[in-house]
Amino acid sequence: MLTSFFKALANLFKTPKTIDYPLTPIAKDEKYRGVIEYNQDECIYCLKCEKACPPGAILFVPVDNPPINEKNKKGLKYHYNPHLCIYCSECVRACPKPQEALWQSNKKGHIGIKDDKINDDWFELEELKK
Ligand code: SF4
Ligand code: SF4
DSSP states (O other): OHHHHHHHHHHTTSOOSSOOTTTSOOOOOTTOOOEEEEOTTTOOOOOHHHHHOTTOOEEEEEOSSOOOOTTOTTOEEEEEOTTTOOOOOHHHHHOSSBTTTEEEEOOTTOSSOOOTTHHHHHHHHHHHHO
């Protein structure tokens, strides 16, 4: 009982283990690979990344004005959802043109992506795939 009391008392003077987020930004883990980056000019539209993605965070859907690329025979457009992504890198491993068409980047500013509406739009994109 007395031990617990002194422990509690000592804890009052220790620095907190928690982070005062969002006032204090979360430190980036040194192993953080970063979000997926994509270059439509280098993409050959093989869709291997989309098929390899476990949570379905990459979608290629047909659009009226598709990116101009001679390999894009079906008129598809690439979409990526950073909130669904589990950062496993499977898409980059599956891509025949890694670092050119698809890669991961941990550039500053990518942590804590703020786009509240992305999931709303995503549901519509998923419908287009059905
Ligand atoms: S890193 Fe993993 S979860 Fe994220 S888009 Fe690539 S395959 Fe999908
Ligand atoms: S795997 Fe690479 S080349 Fe194929 S569609 Fe995805 S980004 Fe494009």
